[in-house]
Amino acid sequence: MDYKTLKVIGKSLYQTHIPKEMKRYLVFLGRCYLHQKEITELFAFFAKTPLRQKLLAGNPSFVEQVTRAFFYKEASWTERIALVENHIRYLENIGTAEFLEKLYCTHEPVELWKDEFQEQQLSLALWFHGGQRKEGCLSLVLRWGKEDLYQIMFWLSPGLNAAESAVWIGALQGTQQGNAIIKVLTKHYFGYRTKNLIFYGMRSVAEILGCKNIYAVTNDGYYAMNHVRLDRKLKTSFSDFWEECGGIPCEDKRFYVIPVEESRKEMSELKPSKRANHRRRYELMDDITAAIATSLSPYLKESKDK
Numbered sequence: 001m002d003y004k005t006l007k008v009i010g011k012s013l014y015q016t017h018i019p020k021e022m023k024r025y026l027v028f029l030g031r032c033y034l035h036q037k038e039i040t041e042l043f044a045f046f047a048k049t050p051l052r053q054k055l056l057a058g059n060p061s062f063v064e065q066v067t068r069a070f071f072y073k074e075a076s077w078t079e080r081i082a083l084v085e086n087h088i089r090y091l092e093n094i095g096t097a098e099f100l101e102k103l104y105c106t107h108e109p110v111e112l113w114k115d116e117f118q119e120q121q122l123s124l125a126l127w128f129h130g131g132q133r134k135e136g137c138l139s140l141v142l143r144w145g146k147e148d149l150y151q152i153m154f155w156l157s158p159g160l161n162a163a164e165s166a167v168w169i170g171a172l173q174g175t176q177q178g179n180a181i182i183k184v185l186t187k188h189y190f191g192y193r194t195k196n197l198i199f200y201g202m203r204s205v206a207e208i209l210g211c212k213n214i215y216a217v218t219n220d221g222y223y224a225m226n227h228v229r230l231d232r233k234l235k236t237s238f239s240d241f242w243e244e245c246g247g248i249p250c251e252d253k254r255f256y257v258i259p260v261e262e263s264r265k266e267m268s269e270l271k272p273s274k275r276a277n278h279r280r281r282y283e284l285m286d287d288i289t290a291a292i293a294t295s296l297s298p299y300l301k302e303s304k305d306k
Contacts, residue, residue: 002043006032010059031067038077042066045085051097052088058105061133062088070134071155071170072217072254073225077109083168086163087137090156090165093147094209099299103128103138110299112140113201113291117188120145124201124292127210134223135170140205142198149182150198159213160250167206169216170223170239172199190281197288204289208296214258216242221254246248274282 005031014025032039036120042063046056056062066080091100102108109125113221117124122144132139136153143149152172159166174195175182185194206214217223219238239249239256246263247256264282269277 009063012060013064055104058256072221086157087155095300112295113288140202164212166213167211190277192281204292208293215255
């Protein structure tokens with residue numbers, strides 16, 4: 001095991017001049033010492049290509065993620081390492097080096113869609129920073145002005161059927177600033193809830209990246225359930241929302257499986273008074289998908305080959 005590199009990574013993760021952070025740094029080194037084989041294999045994975053070396057240097061959180069109880073409840077060291085490696089491999093297979101470097105080296109958002117609301121920009125973007133590392137390796141963020149309204153933390157990996165590719169969602173988080181802006185936005189977007197809007201963006205990203213299914217963590221599967229009291233409940237029910245989106249519980253009770261395509265009602269099923277609103281909503285959804293496809297096109301290998 002490369003202790004010199006490990007110490008450099010540890011000191012980039014933790015501010016060791018602060019006693020509490022120094023303790024975390026020492027615990028980090030201790031965990032790596034106890035799992036030398038796994039850490040050595042992870043380092044070998046990132047050392048394999050110059051691009052991976054850049055990604056690890058730009059985002060040392062990849063190492064911390066495998067040493068802590070992140071992603072989902074009871075994820076093992078082996079599972080966490082496979083998760084990180086599979087995510088990187090997937091992005092390498094479909095995306096350009098520029099795409100990965102932008103996400104993990106320069107940490108720039110990749111804007112996918114934008115609109116203007118109350119003289120401020122509303123946008124969907126792919127982005128990753130250290131604060132999102134507990135629940136995934138990448139995030140889809142819905143931002144209004146300087147405020148993040150919603151973010152979905154996820155990773156890319158084979159599905160429960162190893163032959164399929166999938167998006168795995170570790171968390172859906174909303175704004176802490178209250179519901180006032182959410183209600184106004186819902187009305188503005190033809191009754192389409194803001195939470196549904198970002199999830200539709202996630203569905204569009206999944207489809208464009210070639211994923212066949214979406215797996216989403218349940219209340220019981222949320223990573224923090226490793227630590228909380230048995231009588232404590234999450235403030236927001238993931239499971240209820242996944243069911244609203246057409247999700248079905250998996251045999252593994254930690255996850256729901258959700259179809260990539262969102263079900264749409266036929267106009268004939270709707271009351272005449274609601275048809276115009278739904279028509280506008282569906283036009284909005286189609287515009288979002290088209291914008292995401294256009295925005296991702298320069299970063300996808302298949303698009304460049306056409």
